[in-house]
Amino acid sequence: MRRKLIAALGVAACTAALAGCGDDGSGGGGDPDALTVWLMDGSAPESWVTELNEAFEREHGVEVTVEIQQWEGIQDRVTTALSEDGTVDVLEIGNTQTVGYANTGGLAALDELADQPWTESMLASAEVDGTLYAAPWYGANRVVVYDRSVWADAGAEVPTTRDEWIDALEAIEQNTDAEPIYLPGQSYYVLGGFIADEGGGFAVEDGEDWAGALNTPAGEAGMEFYAELQSFSTSPTDNDEAEPQQSTEVVPNQEVASWIGLGWEAAGAIAAIEEQGGEADFGYFPIPGKSADELGHVFLGGSNLAVNERAGNPEMAREWLRMATSAEWAQKYVDANDGGVVPNRTDVTASPASGSFAEAMVASADVGFLPPLTTGWANVETDPNPIKELMTNVLDGEDYASAAEAADSEITTRINRE
Known part of the structure; x- marks a missing residue:
């Protein structure tokens, strides 16, 4: 971590x-x-x-x-x-x-x-x-951090499913001036959770080697939901959660109704808001799953x-x-x-x-996922990260299959390199 x-x-x-x-x-x-x-x-x-x-x-x-x-x-x-x-x-x-x-x-x-x-x-x-x-x-792991007052003004309810999550964001968009969700174009561990919801992953074992696994129905479905969420955000498609740092550089400086972050980020946002003379009114909920029976997968x-x-x-x-x-x-x-x-x-x-961040976080512990556990995974995460590049390309309108094929080729090359 x-x-x-x-x-x-x-x-x-x-x-x-x-x-x-x-x-x-x-x-x-x-x-x-x-x-x-x-x-x-x-x-x-x-x-x-x-x-x-x-x-x-x-x-x-x-x-x-x-x-x-x-x-x-x-x-x-x-x-x-x-x-x-x-x-x-x-x-x-x-x-x-x-x-x-x-x-x-x-x-x-x-x-x-x-x-x-x-x-x-x-x-x-x-x-x-x-x-x-x-x-x-x-x-x-990450949870959804939301502004209680904005959600109340919008009449939005804390969701228990993906569909309810989208309904809440639509209500905020229609009834307030706030950004419904701040979601950078390249939060690839968030994407990984959506792919895991579909039964997929970033890569799979291929004999003694590994192979990229984004050009799959699971990869495409995960990216499709990510894109739907990201459409409610004003973030550029080539940003990630660290640059600019969402908790201290974005959330305290604009009206953001919700965002996905870690505990230290939530604490950092609260401190930054208070330093500016404001008062944070955050609530927290686990990332919803496709149904109310199971929460969404999160990078643990x-x-x-x-x-x-x-x-x-x-x-x-x-x-x-x-x-x-x-x-x-x-x-x-x-x-x-x-x-x-x-x-x-x-x-x-x-x-x-x-009602704490910790309560929402611990609730998702049983649906935590990890990236491929192999020595070569560090090579995949090295900039330029092919998963992040895929996300930006797809959000900018490129055909998913073409972008995923290129990403899988790069992932396969890197992950098998010691």
Whole structure:
């Protein structure tokens, strides 16, 4: 996950309570009385990290050093760390990146944790060929953020199906001056959810390789619904959700009735509106599905925890990871985040506040999807992203089959390149 989970998580500060955290990558160096853990900026509340490490140190007599890492440039730092002895023992890895690191031989197999009651939608990102190489830690996904007052003025109802969603946007368009929904032309993980609703995906396994799968009925149907939603937006067709940043550069500066975003984006929009002297009146609902029986699929971002195959203290690394992802400490982690994360285990309960972003987010956990879990997927996401290009081309009027054929060719080439 490339962004902070939600603003409420805060920034895990480098304090003495975190056992001298930093990011110099010094590592435990094989010291049996020391352990080095890399966690990403914004992933864990400081209170949880401190309490966990104090409990671990009491039980094992091992000092834990937590080094907070920034997302920018993390893939290069992790690659380097996994190629050196004793740099880091336990590390947080984005769920879409885990399979790639496991395939390079950098992560230790965690067979002893395979029988834990992991959340099924999160488990796939931690396994390769039936072997567990990481433990799921947390998940997060997008929901629809809406302006309660605008929806009330329009007489729009919170939808439970796609059709009702379109009805609400039409009511807003007809009865207010607000933009019914801000939807950039290139929010491709949102598109991926609509394709998953149709039973499809960005790519499929083709023997030992992968092949692009957009030129399919599922791909076309998903894009057709995306285009219908996007027709209610004034966003250029070549924008994505980050440029301009929808939460801070768009929503606070124009009348937007609704948009699709992550928890940290909702918090950022509220802060930006308040800085301008306004007051946000946001409500939240899960992305609706084709029927009221099932919610729409959403990209389930998040992180896993893994043990470095070349850890300096492998035994204690496994013990720390086991404790951190146990039912007891996973529940404490969810509670520390006010229920605003998708739990990693089925024996952990998230109880977010009624009407909160977290409540809408957790409701969709069972219909989370992931992109193709293969090392080559990172090549597909590199600019220019062929899925984003397809979206812009189709929204600008190009025939879907032609655009999808070109995108599939590029996806196939890139995804099979190590």
